[in-house]
Amino acid sequence: MKTGHTMKSIARHEFESWAETYDRSLLHRFLFQPSYRMFLEELQGWRGETAEPFDLLDIGCGTGTLGAMLALSLLPARVVGLDYAAGMCRVAREKACKAHVADRLRFVTADSEHLPFADGSFDVVTCSNSFHHYPHQQAVIHDIRRVLRPGGRLLLIDGFRDNIVGWVVFDVIITAVEKQVHHAPWSKIHEYFETAGFRQIRRRKFNFWFPLLLTVGEA
Numbered sequence: 577m578k579t580g581h582t583m584k585s586i587a588r589h590e591f592e593s594w595a596e597t598y599d600r601s602l603l604h605r606f607l608f609q610p611s612y613r614m615f616l617e618e619l620q621g622w623r624g625e626t627a628e629p630f631d632l633l634d635i636g637c638g639t640g641t642l643g644a645m646l647a648l649s650l651l652p653a654r655v656v657g658l659d660y661a662a663g664m665c666r667v668a669r670e671k672a673c674k675a676h677v678a679d680r681l682r683f684v685t686a687d688s689e690h691l692p693f694a695d696g697s698f699d700v701v702t703c704s705n706s707f708h709h710y711p712h713q714q715a716v717i718h719d720i721r722r723v724l725r726p727g728g729r730l731l732l733i734d735g736f737r738d739n740i741v742g743w744v745v746f747d748v749i750i751t752a753v754e755k756q757v758h759h760a761p762w763s764k765i766h767e768y769f770e771t772a773g774f775r776q777i778r779r780r781k782f783n784f785w786f787p788l789l790l791t792v793g794e795a
């Protein structure tokens with residue numbers, strides 16, 4: 577088992593070199609876009625009825641597509657995207673400028689384990705397809721809980737590897753390609769949430785051939 581430092585370096589290197597072409601990859605279509613749509617559906621169901629603005633932090637935001645989609649939607653979200661790879665944040669800023677929503681989005685280069693925000697800064701934290709890169713997953717969930725306001729929600733999406741399709745896709749193929757990653761089973765994710773003090777924990781599995789798991793918890 578490599579150290580946490582090595583695991584993070586591998587992830588940073590992978591995404592620094594992928595940043596420019598990330599949005600054109602097939603994975604973007606089959607894994608990432610369904611995740612953004614799922615977040616929008618969840619947020620619409622939860623905050624769609626109210627015009628009251630809310631603060632959303634997207635961890636491991638990649639090229640900032642979720643932020644851009646939110647800025648173009650009717651949801652009154654104030655979005656901060658955070659990513660460890662500076663190249664991903666740069667592409668995210670360029671995308672926000674092109675979509676004329678740069679004034680509504682902010683991108684920060686930082687590590688998900690050490691969130692550079694005060695306690696209780698956000699109403700929602702989202703994180704999609706990034707959690708399997710984190711060497712200290714429980715620590716990340718704890719820090720997310722810290723930056724959420726009481727009643728706020730964490731929406732976490734990552735590969736579902738608890739059935740045979742998911743096991744082949746994530747534990748065999750993606751792990752062989754990305755080298756040092758860890759897709760936690762649902763039971764472990766539930767335990768992370770519970771240990772960090774989240775309540776009302778629920779899950780939704782979606783996307784048959786590239787199965788994904790959404791876990792939601794309330795702070």
Ligand SMILES: C[S@@+](CC[C@H](N)C(=O)[O-])C[C@H]1O[C@@H](n2cnc3c(N)ncnc32)[C@H](O)[C@@H]1O
Pocket residue numbers: 584587588591608611635636637638639658659660661664686687688689703704705706709710
């Ligand atoms: C597969 S991309 C997912 C991007 C986006 N959330 C999506 O669903 O398209 C994973 C992202 O997680 C970021 N990442 C990996 N380790 C990280 C860490 N320790 N802290 C913050 N971001 C990290 C990578 O730089 C990359 O942009």
